[in-house]
Amino acid sequence: MAVQQSWEERMKAASASNKPLEKKKGFFREWGDAILFAVVAATLIRWATFEAYTIPTPSMEDSLLVGDYLFVSKLHYGPRTPQTPLQVPLTHQTMWGTGLKSYSDLIQLPSYRLPGFSEVKRGDVVVFNVPFESQHPADLRTNYIKRCVAIAGDVLEIKDTQVFINGKPMTNPPQSQNRYFLQVPQPNDDLYKAFQEQHVTNFNRPDGKPEPLFGTQEPTFMIDATEATADFFRKQPYVKAVLQDKAVPGQAEPDVFPNNADYPQSTPAPVNNWNKDNFGPLQLPRKGQTVQLTPQNTPIYQKIIMRYEHNEGVTMQNGVLLQNGQPLKSYTFKQDYYFMMGDNRHDSLDSRYWGFVPEDHIVGKAVMIWMSVDPYADAFHKIRWNRIFNTID
Numbered sequence: 001m002a003v004q005q006s007w008e009e010r011m012k013a014a015s016a017s018n019k020p021l022e023k024k025k026g027f028f029r030e031w032g033d034a035i036l037f038a039v040v041a042a043t044l045i046r047w048a049t050f051e052a053y054t055i056p057t058p059s060m061e062d063s064l065l066v067g068d069y070l071f072v073s074k075l076h077y078g079p080r081t082p083q084t085p086l087q088v089p090l091t092h093q094t095m096w097g098t099g100l101k102s103y104s105d106l107i108q109l110p111s112y113r114l115p116g117f118s119e120v121k122r123g124d125v126v127v128f129n130v131p132f133e134s135q136h137p138a139d140l141r142t143n144y145i146k147r148c149v150a151i152a153g154d155v156l157e158i159k160d161t162q163v164f165i166n167g168k169p170m171t172n173p174p175q176s177q178n179r180y181f182l183q184v185p186q187p188n189d190d191l192y193k194a195f196q197e198q199h200v201t202n203f204n205r206p207d208g209k210p211e212p213l214f215g216t217q218e219p220t221f222m223i224d225a226t227e228a229t230a231d232f233f234r235k236q237p238y239v240k241a242v243l244q245d246k247a248v249p250g251q252a253e254p255d256v257f258p259n260n261a262d263y264p265q266s267t268p269a270p271v272n273n274w275n276k277d278n279f280g281p282l283q284l285p286r287k288g289q290t291v292q293l294t295p296q297n298t299p300i301y302q303k304i305i306m307r308y309e310h311n312e313g314v315t316m317q318n319g320v321l322l323q324n325g326q327p328l329k330s331y332t333f334k335q336d337y338y339f340m341m342g343d344n345r346h347d348s349l350d351s352r353y354w355g356f357v358p359e360d361h362i363v364g365k366a367v368m369i370w371m372s373v374d375p376y377a378d379a380f381h382k383i384r385w386n387r388i389f390n391t392i393d
Helices: 007-018 027-048 189-197 227-234 298-308
Strands: 050-054 068-073 125-129 143-150 155-159 162-165 178-183 220-225 241-244 279-283 290-292 314-317 320-323 330-332 337-341 362-372
Touching: 027 050, 050 362, 125 337, 143 155, 143 162, 178 227, 220 227, 227 241, 298 314, 298 320, 298 330
Parallel strands: none
Antiparallel strands: 050 068, 068 362, 125 143, 125 362, 143 337, 155 162, 155 279, 178 220, 178 241, 290 330, 314 320
16 A cells, blocks of 8 residues: 655655756866875975985085985975966976976065074085076076085185184084095006995996096096095005195185186186185175175175175176165175085085075975985996985984
8 A cells, every 4th residue: 555645755855856966077087186186285295395306416425425315304494485486386497308498487476484493504414506597596496415514604714625614623524525646556456346345436437437547647546535435545555646636725716716706607717816625714694794895805795796685776897886876885685695515525516616505595404315226336236225214414
């Protein structure tokens, strides 16, 4: 026997039958939403917390090796707000695998730094945008990694390759390298085996094998090595002499800052007798500090005043800085500046050549090696297992 529906039940059933069905997402829309979420999440993580980098050059050997993969913390010094907002996500200067620009500089915003839990300290291994590039906005300039040897307000001096800060010698990184000339009566298998065991590499050759210098009277190798490695070769019977390469004090090098004041745009001109191994004394500018400008210190500060601090109407004429046509007699700095050097002291393009690193160019602190691949090893020894997950000092 059928049960008769009440009037309320018939109205409810009619209403339910007229309710539009929810449209199920299509395959491509579901994947599109997932990809969009992943890109946004990855972009935020990369901007605000950690970013992965690789070491492509030997300027930090032996502290960091070519083929090391690093995590760099943005949290230590605080992430920067984007200066160039019109950019393809997860790119830097170009689109992946092409030479096409991945950004537009039509809009440039002021850059601010969010709070971090640390400041840049002496001895930190720091990633930063190299300041001398003028073809890219500041936040998209090439990333360099060096060790901070001096902070704002410090007085830096280098004497006979030793760094002094405020008159006191700085402790050298234990794996830092210098350049040596290694003289041998005749290259032999023992020598090349020792090169391999001591990780002495010629980065200009695809196989990494050191080769004698051309034009020397007796076979001579130019190598970058730690002091311990140099001592090892001094004790070997197949080595005649090991001589450290040092620039002579008082012998000016034209490519050293500030002799090459606007590297790489300027023509080197002697300003002082500094060289890569005997440099300074030089005080690093600090925020709020005022200096009186003279013909002697103008080459030191000209890039700061003309480029890094976004001053309007500043020009250079006959070695004098002008603002709106009037000579600048003094200047007050708007931000802090740092001095960066590579641990491989004779194979590093660093602050000795192009000067100060502005605070707003600092990207983050290198904190850990998460992978290390030896580009010159065979397939069975490619991964440097002993370096994985090492913290960076």
